[in-house]
Amino acid sequence: MSRVQIVLFSKNGWDRGAQGVAGAGRRLADGLGAELHAVVLGPADDALKNGLAAAAQKVQVVSALEEYQPEPALAAAASLCDGAAAVLFGNDTYSQEIVPRLAHRLGGAPMADAQKLEVKDGRIHVTRSAYGGKALSEYVMKATPAVIWVRSRALEPAEGDVGGAVEEATVELPEAKLRITERHEEAQEGASLEEAEIIVSGGRGLGGPEPFEQMLAPLADVMHAVQGASRAACDAGWVPPNWQVGQTGKKVAPELYLAIAISGASQHLLGMGDSKVVAAINTDADAPIFKHCSFGIVEDYKNVVPLLTEKLKEMQS
Amino acid sequence: MNILVCIKQILDPDLPARDFKIDAANKEADPKGANKVTNIFCENALETALQLREKAGGGKVTAITYGPEGAEDSLRKALAMTVDEAVLVINDKHSKPDAIAVGKVLAAAARKLGDFDLVMVGRESGDWGLGQTGGVLAEELGLPSLAFVDEVDPDGDGLKLQRQTDNGSEVATVKPPALVLITNNENNVPRIPKTRDVMMSYRKPLQKLTLEELGVADEAVGDGHTAFEVTNLYVPEKSVSCEFVQGDSLDEKVTELARRIHGIVASVN
Ligand SMILES: Cc1cc2nc3c(=O)[nH]c(=O)nc-3n(C[C@H](O)[C@H](O)[C@H](O)COP(=O)(O)OP(=O)(O)OC[C@H]3O[C@@H](n4cnc5c(N)ncnc54)[C@H](O)[C@@H]3O)c2cc1C
Numbered sequence: 001m002s003r004v005q006i007v008l009f010s011k012n013g014w015d016r017g018a019q020g021v022a023g024a025g026r027r028l029a030d031g032l033g034a035e036l037h038a039v040v041l042g043p044a045d046d047a048l049k050n051g052l053a054a055a056a057q058k059v060q061v062v063s064a065l066e067e068y069q070p071e072p073a074l075a076a077a078a079s080l081c082d083g084a085a086a087v088l089f090g091n092d093t094y095s096q097e098i099v100p101r102l103a104h105r106l107g108g109a110p111m112a113d114a115q116k117l118e119v120k121d122g123r124i125h126v127t128r129s130a131y132g133g134k135a136l137s138e139y140v141m142k143a144t145p146a147v148i149w150v151r152s153r154a155l156e157p158a159e160g161d162v163g164g165a166v167e168e169a170t171v172e173l174p175e176a177k178l179r180i181t182e183r184h185e186e187a188q189e190g191a192s193l194e195e196a197e198i199i200v201s202g203g204r205g206l207g208g209p210e211p212f213e214q215m216l217a218p219l220a221d222v223m224h225a226v227q228g229a230s231r232a233a234c235d236a237g238w239v240p241p242n243w244q245v246g247q248t249g250k251k252v253a254p255e256l257y258l259a260i261a262i263s264g265a266s267q268h269l270l271g272m273g274d275s276k277v278v279a280a281i282n283t284d285a286d287a288p289i290f291k292h293c294s295f296g297i298v299e300d301y302k303n304v305v306p307l308l309t310e311k312l313k314e315m316q317s
Numbered sequence: 318m319n320i321l322v323c324i325k326q327i328l329d330p331d332l333p334a335r336d337f338k339i340d341a342a343n344k345e346a347d348p349k350g351a352n353k354v355t356n357i358f359c360e361n362a363l364e365t366a367l368q369l370r371e372k373a374g375g376g377k378v379t380a381i382t383y384g385p386e387g388a389e390d391s392l393r394k395a396l397a398m399t400v401d402e403a404v405l406v407i408n409d410k411h412s413k414p415d416a417i418a419v420g421k422v423l424a425a426a427a428r429k430l431g432d433f434d435l436v437m438v439g440r441e442s443g444d445w446g447l448g449q450t451g452g453v454l455a456e457e458l459g460l461p462s463l464a465f466v467d468e469v470d471p472d473g474d475g476l477k478l479q480r481q482t483d484n485g486s487e488v489a490t491v492k493p494p495a496l497v498l499i500t501n502n503e504n505n506v507p508r509i510p511k512t513r514d515v516m517m518s519y520r521k522p523l524q525k526l527t528l529e530e531l532g533v534a535d536e537a538v539g540d541g542h543t544a545f546e547v548t549n550l551y552v553p554e555k556s557v558s559c560e561f562v563q564g565d566s567l568d569e570k571v572t573e574l575a576r577r578i579h580g581i582v583a584s585v586n
Contacts (some may be wrong), residue, residue, distance in 0.1 A: 127481045181488055223578065267443075307567070312575050312579055317578070
């Protein structure tokens with residue numbers, strides 16, 4: 001029987017991203033009349049094992065890959081995914097890194113940032129953004145396996161429980177010529193951007209790093225929000241690169257996304273288009289962001305943000 | 318230090334959405350009215366390469382592209398940024414070749430052009446944004462690779478790579494040869510060429526190669542999309558209209574804004 005393979009890294013555990021990959025894998029396998037198998041590159045905790053075993057008939061854990069190194073991880077994935085009809089990954093750093101190499105090593109076809117997967121006449125079709133979010137594109141995957149990283153948090157988790165078996169997999173791992181020697185995690189207060197329900201994002205119009213700290217941080221605080229930014233603000237070094245929302249930053253889907261002094265370039269919209277409600281503060285009534293907003297105010301942020309913070313504080317007490 | 322930087326010319330991604338049109342027959346953006354520019358991450362890669370050449374106290378940087386004749390403009394700009402050599406592999410066969418085809422062509426060119434210590438590629442392009450060429454090329458050349466790199470430094474007889482991750486950064490070391498996919502940070506913003514260098518760029522060598530000269534047989538790249546193919550391209554409809562908060566004074570407007578925000582915040586927490 002043919003099989004669809006999902007591949008996860010231990011780092012993020014059974015988070016919403018992992019659940020989205022499992023859901024996408026389950027539905028793709030059903031569409032192809034295939035089994036679903038899962039591989040964890042690295043040790044897996046119980047939540048991850050149990051979550052995967054509910055969605056996949058077989059779960060293989062490569063505990064020997066204690067910490068991610070690109071070459072051994074790639075070799076393990078290639079050995080365990082060989083023969084699959086399709087291989088799905090999430091949208092984390094390591095997945096994005098591994099997908100094109102794995103696809104080519106297996107003689108298959110790579111695909112990135114899939115928002116929708118469908119099976120038509122036995123072939124896999126992918127829908128995704130193109131031209132920096134100005135268009136949507138549809139692809140048919142021609143070479144096998146299709147190796148695809150998906151916009152995992154936007155995809156529904158799997159339903160039911162197939163009661164899959166969990167086993168330890170041993171694979172021959174090559175010596176790493178390139179070695180990751182240091183890992184630094186930046187503490188984003190509260191939830192990560194991708195899991196956040198409320199986001200306060202700032203752009204170039206803020207004019208420097210101070211407003212992020214002195215005005216947007218207190219506002220984010222009363223809103224129980226996580227802070228994000230446009231690429232222009234990240235490029236300027238005002239905030240860390242991993243605050244960036246957009247095509248080449250985080251893909252977020254909060255209940256509320258408040259864009260402050262952000263123009264709303266298509267590449268930025270691509271990262272926050274799945275937000276339930278978008279609101280904006282901008283001096284320019286013609287800024288494209290207002291075409292993607294539920295509500296907003298045309299005004300200088302300096303006049304709005306401190307006052308807004310005060311009013312929200314009052315409403316909460 | 319012998320560095321190869323692979324670059325791509327694309328339709329200007331800063332083209333406003335209202336001017337963006339689709340050529341439905343060819344399933345790609347209508348190039349009419351839009352400028353062609355070098356993909357920004359390729360320029361970040363060029364800048365990173367030039368800085369590495371400086372830090373290493375010398376070396377050679379070669380820029381290469383697989384594209385139509387018009388892509389020469391991107392190579393001239395790279396020369397003006399002071400890369401040492403430029404190579405155009407002429408693509409007169411495939412419109413939007415897939416990553417597998419591009420990777421095979423660039424690999425053949427890299428092998429023909431000599432021994433490179435480091436191959437640099439942008440993390441993805443501003444048009445289709447698939448981000449796969451670098452990985453395929455690394456696989457073709459059998460090189461260790463790292464993605465999302467934003468700084469490269471000499472480190473003894475090796476290289477020290479710094480890269481961005483989902484929630485922080487990582488440092489890696491490697492002995493050349495290797496391949497890196499470059500992303501942007503505040504330190505690799507592409508330099509603006511000096512007028513003198515722009516003039517000089519037209520006197521620098523620019524080599525043109527055909528697929529035949531590279532020995533890339535037609536079967537190897539096929540019709541340019543053996544791996545996957547675009548079946549549809551369209552501009553999605555959207556139906557949001559913004560309500561600007563009303564009020565006679567700033568205070569009233571912000572109160573209305575706060576009320577709406579509070580409603581959502583309270584429902585979430
Ligand atoms: C390949 C590629 C990938 C990209 N990826 C991303 C990405 O992931 N994320 C991303 O964000 N961008 C991305 N970009 C960049 C994107 O095209 C825009 O350049 C960027 O989003 C602009 O950021 P901004 O809105 O902060 O700045 P600007 O476009 O300069 O907008 C600033 C806004 O602030 C407003 N303003 C100014 N002063 C005030 C004030 N006092 N009060 C209130 N408002 C004020 C202005 O009216 C303006 O609307 C990408 C581009 C390319 C080519």
